[in-house]
Amino acid sequence: xxxxxxxxxxxxxxxxxxxxxxxxxxxxxxxxxxxxxxxxxxxxxxxxxxxxxxxxxxxxxxxxxxxxxxxxxxxxxxxxxxxxxxxxxxxxxxxxxxxxxxxxxxxxxxxxxxxxxxxxxxxxxxxxxxxxxxxxxxxxxxxxxxxxxxxxxxxxxxxxxxxxxxxxxxxxxxxxxxxxxxxxxxxxxxxxxxxxxxxxxxxxxxxxxxxxxxxxxxxxxxxxxxxxxxxxxxxxxxxxxxxxxxxxxxxxxxxxxxxxxxxxxxxxxxxxxxxxxxxxxxxxxxxxxxx
Numbered sequence: 001x002x003x004x005x006x007x008x009x010x011x012x013x014x015x016x017x018x019x020x021x022x023x024x025x026x027x028x029x030x031x032x033x034x035x036x037x038x039x040x041x042x043x044x045x046x047x048x049x050x051x052x053x054x055x056x057x058x059x060x061x062x063x064x065x066x067x068x069x070x071x072x073x074x075x076x077x078x079x080x081x082x083x084x085x086x087x088x089x090x091x092x093x094x095x096x097x098x099x100x101x102x103x104x105x106x107x108x109x110x111x112x113x114x115x116x117x118x119x120x121x122x123x124x125x126x127x128x129x130x131x132x133x134x135x136x137x138x139x140x141x142x143x144x145x146x147x148x149x150x151x152x153x154x155x156x157x158x159x160x161x162x163x164x165x166x167x168x169x170x171x172x173x174x175x176x177x178x179x180x181x182x183x184x185x186x187x188x189x190x191x192x193x194x195x196x197x198x199x200x201x202x203x204x205x206x207x208x209x210x211x212x213x214x215x216x217x218x219x220x221x222x223x224x225x226x227x228x229x230x231x232x233x234x235x236x237x238x239x240x241x242x243x244x245x246x247x248x249x250x251x252x253x254x255x256x257x258x259x260x261x262x263x264x265x266x267x268x269x270x271x272x273x274x275x276x277x278x279x280x281x282x283x284x285x286x287x288x289x290x291x
Contacts, residue, residue: 001025001202002027002055003027003053003057003198004029004057005029006031006060007061009157011152011153011156012191012194014154015187015188015190016059016195019188023199031047044089052093054096054202055095056095056098058086058097060078061130062079064126065104065252068125068252079126079129079132080136083134084140087140087144090141090144091141091143096143098147098194101134102149103149103151103255103258105131108256109256110257114214115214116214124252145213147214149214150260151185151226154188156187160223164227164231165287169236173238173239174239175247177222178243180255180257181256182216182220182255183216183220183260185215185216185276188282188283214264218275230284234284
């Protein structure tokens, strides 16, 4: 099977690339904006015509949450329009299709983990454009599989973990919000899950069930808990103080609660999901080895 991965240099795309060697029976095409403009329908169709991928994993996204508030056109183009273009091409060429979405489609006003059937109500441009992307995918391709995830981090790219590691070396103390609660997701774990689902599509297609799914690591944490754990695991001498979100105003509102209920993805695809602190230890060990 040939697999197209868009957003190849992002966190998830990079983890998929690292894992691709474990799947020698597949041929991967890792693309970024320079090699394939996924907002250009003709370019996408030409790519499909030439390479004929049997499966598509769309990791590409406009992820600058605050910048999206003023750069709405770019966010719409990449988060809403492009997923529909890819989903349509996948349908025409009879390819499997996975699209990555976000916890930001919810308003964060719940007190219970969000399930896939809970009401969506994004409050910022980023969340609205990502919800638009989900709807574009499903409108163009009823066999699309969408995975919403949260608080993504890895040894690659820019993310909260790497920012905390840097700040922990530069400062004696930090203030981190404790009234935003969710679950960190190690991109390597998500990548393994995505490829496990692709394997199901390739070998046992009737068990590939399209629809919307939620995925993060197990457990619940605030950003304060997350930061504290990073410093504890790495023995970094930096004191972390919990503060309210109002002390750090941002252009885009963050969900106060975005824990995702993962029952559906676990039951449908027979998955086991690792606790967030265990995955964090693995990632931090990898970052330290790379340095």
